[in-house]
Amino acid sequence: MSDNKTVLIVDDEQDIVETLRFMLETEGINCLTAHDGEEALNKAKNEKPDLIILDVMLPKINGYKVSRLLKFDRKYKDIPILMVTARSQDEDKIIGQDTGADEYITKPFDLDNVINMVKKYLNMQ
Amino acid sequence: MSKILIICEKSDTDQSIANLFNEVGYEAKYAFNEEEALLITEEFLPDIALIDSINTTINVSSVCKKLKLQNQANDIQIILLISNESSSEDVLVGADGYITKPFSDSILIATVNAHLRIKKLLDILYTNNSELAKSLYQLNVLYNTSSQLAGTLDKTKLIDIMNIGLEKSLNFSLCLALVTNDPEDATLIINSAYPISDRLEQALKLRAMVGYKSLFEDKKLPFELSMNNIKVKKHYKEENGKFDLGMLNFDTLFSPISTSDKFFGTVEILRENDFSGEDSTCFQTVVKQVSLPLESAILYEEIKKTNIKLEKLEKLKSEFISIVSHELRTPLTSIKNSLDIMLSGKTGDITKIQDNFLNIAKRNVDRLSGIINDLLDLSKIEAGKMDFRFEPLNIAEPIEFVKSTFENLAEKKSIILTMKIASDLPQIYGDINRIEQVLSNLISNAVKFTSENGEITISAKKINASSINTQLFDTFSGKKLPLKGDYVKISVKDTGIGIKESDIPKVFDKFQQIESSLSREVGGTGLGLPIAKQLIEAHRGEIWLESELKKGSKFSFILPVMMHYNTFILELDNELQHSKFNHSGLALICLEEIGSGSIIKDISSEKINKIKNFDRCKFFVQDGKMQIVMPNSNKTDAQKLIDSFKEQILQSEYALENLQIGISVYPEDAITSDELIEYAERSVISLNRKTKKQY
Numbered sequence: 001m002s003d004n005k006t007v008l009i010v011d012d013e014q015d016i017v018e019t020l021r022f023m024l025e026t027e028g029i030n031c032l033t034a035h036d037g038e039e040a041l042n043k044a045k046n047e048k049p050d051l052i053i054l055d056v057m058l059p060k061i062n063g064y065k066v067s068r069l070l071k072f073d074r075k076y077k078d079i080p081i082l083m084v085t086a087r088s089q090d091e092d093k094i095i096g097q098d099t100g101a102d103e104y105i106t107k108p109f110d111l112d113n114v115i116n117m118v119k120k121y122l123n124m125q
Numbered sequence: 126m127s128k129i130l131i132i133c134e135k136s137d138t139d140q141s142i143a144n145l146f147n148e149v150g151y152e153a154k155y156a157f158n159e160e161e162a163l164l165i166t167e168e169f170l171p172d173i174a175l176i177d178s179i180n181t182t183i184n185v186s187s188v189c190k191k192l193k194l195q196n197q198a199n200d201i202q203i204i205l206l207i208s209n210e211s212s213s214e215d216v217l218v219g220a221d222g223y224i225t226k227p228f229s230d231s232i233l234i235a236t237v238n239a240h241l242r243i244k245k246l247l248d249i250l251y252t253n254n255s256e257l258a259k260s261l262y263q264l265n266v267l268y269n270t271s272s273q274l275a276g277t278l279d280k281t282k283l284i285d286i287m288n289i290g291l292e293k294s295l296n297f298s299l300c301l302a303l304v305t306n307d308p309e310d311a312t313l314i315i316n317s318a319y320p321i322s323d324r325l326e327q328a329l330k331l332r333a334m335v336g337y338k339s340l341f342e343d344k345k346l347p348f349e350l351s352m353n354n355i356k357v358k359k360h361y362k363e364e365n366g367k368f369d370l371g372m373l374n375f376d377t378l379f380s381p382i383s384t385s386d387k388f389f390g391t392v393e394i395l396r397e398n399d400f401s402g403e404d405s406t407c408f409q410t411v412v413k414q415v416s417l418p419l420e421s422a423i424l425y426e427e428i429k430k431t432n433i434k435l436e437k438l439e440k441l442k443s444e445f446i447s448i449v450s451h452e453l454r455t456p457l458t459s460i461k462n463s464l465d466i467m468l469s470g471k472t473g474d475i476t477k478i479q480d481n482f483l484n485i486a487k488r489n490v491d492r493l494s495g496i497i498n499d500l501l502d503l504s505k506i507e508a509g510k511m512d513f514r515f516e517p518l519n520i521a522e523p524i525e526f527v528k529s530t531f532e533n534l535a536e537k538k539s540i541i542l543t544m545k546i547a548s549d550l551p552q553i554y555g556d557i558n559r560i561e562q563v564l565s566n567l568i569s570n571a572v573k574f575t576s577e578n579g580e581i582t583i584s585a586k587k588i589n590a591s592s593i594n595t596q597l598f599d600t601f602s603g604k605k606l607p608l609k610g611d612y613v614k615i616s617v618k619d620t621g622i623g624i625k626e627s628d629i630p631k632v633f634d635k636f637q638q639i640e641s642s643l644s645r646e647v648g649g650t651g652l653g654l655p656i657a658k659q660l661i662e663a664h665r666g667e668i669w670l671e672s673e674l675k676k677g678s679k680f681s682f683i684l685p686v687m688m689h690y691n692t693f694i695l696e697l698d699n700e701l702q703h704s705k706f707n708h709s710g711l712a713l714i715c716l717e718e719i720g721s722g723s724i725i726k727d728i729s730s731e732k733i734n735k736i737k738n739f740d741r742c743k744f745f746v747q748d749g750k751m752q753i754v755m756p757n758s759n760k761t762d763a764q765k766l767i768d769s770f771k772e773q774i775l776q777s778e779y780a781l782e783n784l785q786i787g788i789s790v791y792p793e794d795a796i797t798s799d800e801l802i803e804y805a806e807r808s809v810i811s812l813n814r815k816t817k818k819q820y
Contacts, residue, residue: 013455013458013459015456015459015462015463016455016458016459016462019459019462019463019466020462022466022471023462023466023471026471057451086450086451086454086455107454107455107457107458108454108457108458108461108490108494109458110461110465111461111462111465111466112465112469
């Protein structure tokens with residue numbers, strides 16, 4: 001199926017990437033993965049995914065920066081970004097800043113919620 | 126022995142006078158001209174000079190003057206021998222007494238004796254006077270020293286002031302101050318008139334050590350000191366000259382620097398001239414004076430050190446919580462996700478037993494993440510890091526929302542969930558998320574502890590402070606604020622198991638598990654209620670519980686109805702908390718207008734926004750009153766804002782004199798919101814008067 005949607009999953013925790021990928025793929029969604037901010041930026045620009053699930057605490061470039069770099073670029077600003085935060089003490093600060101993300105998800109998240117959210121943005125419901 | 130100098134020309138030499146004096150036990154010498162008189166006086170130091178002014182070539186007037194000048198300190202008595210023919214010019218030359226020739230031996234002796242007595246009295250007077258002058262000077266120095274000492278909390282400065290005081294009052298050659306408050310921090314401060322040799326420095330160090338040890342002969346030393354641990358600081362008054370071991374023979378005064386229960390060191394001064402009893406008293410007084418401020422200084426230093434440590438610890442704690450929470454959440458997410466995937470059946474069929482155990486695992490993961498959330502919330506509130514987003518709010522909104530989230534759960538247990546919200550409820554000023562959190566906690570507790578077919582009622586109504594029974598929440602610890610005006614009261618009442626009367630006061634305490642086996646059975650962290658209490662108190666509300674065992678519980682909380690004053694005070698609370706956490710200042714300006722209130726209304730609506738550089742301030746305006754909360758500001762910032770304000774008004778048609786203004790600053794003036802407001806309102810000044818004063 002050539003019109004299959006593609007989601008880029010960015011998290012340095014392989015386990016989280018794995019579970020998300022499993023659930024998305026069972027929904028018939030193609031998955032790309034990245035484990036740091038730099039890789040995420042490269043894959044986002046080269047592969048142009050339909051949606052990005054982006055963790056905040058990432059090696060090299062943090063998720064907050066990745067999001068801003070994409071959202072302030074005309075070519076990529078329409079890619080929806082679901083930002084994942086571990087509800088830490090800095091949570092409010094990160095959300096308070098203009099990251100440009102479309103949604104914020106707090107760890108530990110509910111997989112079904114995330115899948116539903118992804119489907120909503122991909123117009124799959 | 127009294128000494129008498131007889132000044133006469135050789136021709137007149139009359140040995141009989143000298144003999145006469147010798148007979149009564151006085152020593153007498155002759156001088157035959159002016160030069161000789163002065164020369165002999167220098168060595169002989171006579172008490173009395175007897176000058177024969179009759180038929181003499183000696184310039185009597187000149188001799189008198191020079192003798193007096195030469196013997197200023199000695200107060201020599203001059204007696205002139207005159208005759209009946211002596212002219213008044215001859216007589217008025219500055220002598221102290223006169224004997225007219227011819228005279229008898231007894232008159233001569235009697236006159237001389239009288240003058241000796243005068244001389245003696247003068248001597249005593251002179252000594253007393255100089256002692257008095259010295260005492261006065263020392264007193265003056267003491268006074269200056271004590272007033273300087275009171276003004277500083279710096280240890281080194283205190284020792285400097287003591288040194289200066291001692292030097293001025295006692296003019297020492299060398300002062301040895303050993304200051305120590307722990308063995309690692311022992312300093313020997315040497316203030317010397319001249320540079321000291323290395324040998325002397327070693328000797329002085331040893332001397333200070335021995336002096337220190339001698340104070341505690343039989344007792345244990347406060348600190349074990351060794352020569353190598355003593356740092357030496359040297360100051361010289363003059364560079365030209367040198368002190369060597371010989372100066373150790375100087376007279377010395379020594380004293381410990383201590384208060385009744387604390388020891389700070391020793392001080393010793395050395396001087397070539399002997400010290401008197403008064404000197405010793407003065408020395409003791411100066412040293413005593415320095416002891417108390419030194420104790421304060423050392424305490425202050427310790428407090429400062431502890432404070433820095435505490436600040437570091439506080440930072441470490443919040444970092445720790447932040448890291449731990451992140452590190453715990455991430456693996457928890459993976460566990461939860463894996464369980465969800467298996468439970469969804471997408472990994473293949475699972476048996477009923479597997480499903481059961483997977484559900485147990487999932488339930489406990491949820492519980493664990495709930496505990497982490499609660500812990501985080503509590504630590505955030507306690508650290509003053511919780512950021513509240515206050516806004517005007519209809520309380521029905523969060524109640525309806527939270528109720529809807531529990532409807533399913535209640536239905537499963539066949540619990541009737543009803544809502545009784547009065548129709549005339551005024552708005553409150555609050556953070557909707559936090560109020561939802563409190564409601565959610567109370568309702569989930571009610572659902573947990575109510576058995577099947579029970580009933581839970583959520584009600585909300587307006588209530589005046591006068592009809593609130595404060596005794597209901599007085600039993601719970603926490604900050605108590607006086608109640609004022611109208612409140613909205615929200616209650617969650619259930620028909621559950623209830624709580625024993627003796628346990629009621631404990632429900633809002635941290636980690637209190639009442640009926641612990643039960644609460645474990647139904648889940649819960651024991652932190653929900655303490656958090657709820659903190660959140661409600663941050664809204665300047667109160668929360669309490671009424672309960673009867675086996676009949677049910679009723680949790681109630683009140684929140685102040687939104688009025689100008691509440692919004693202002695809640696924001697002030699919020700900003701003040703940030704200031705405290707960040708160790709920054711905060712200024713509060715309170716403006717009040719006498720009369721219509723149109724100045725404040727007018728300028729606040731339009732022009733205030735144009736005031737540059739004050740965009741971080743928050744303005745609250747109502748009823749001819751305005752409050753401005755200025756985070757990160759001090760008195761100068763507040764004054765600047767007022768000045769630009771004044772300018773605006775001067776350019777308008779309004780009169781300044783109708784406006785009164787007050788400032789208070791955290792932490793200088795006050796440290797709580799209520800104190801800040803009180804201070805600002807108490808110190809209100811008219812803008813106009815202030816302007817006049819300035820010009």
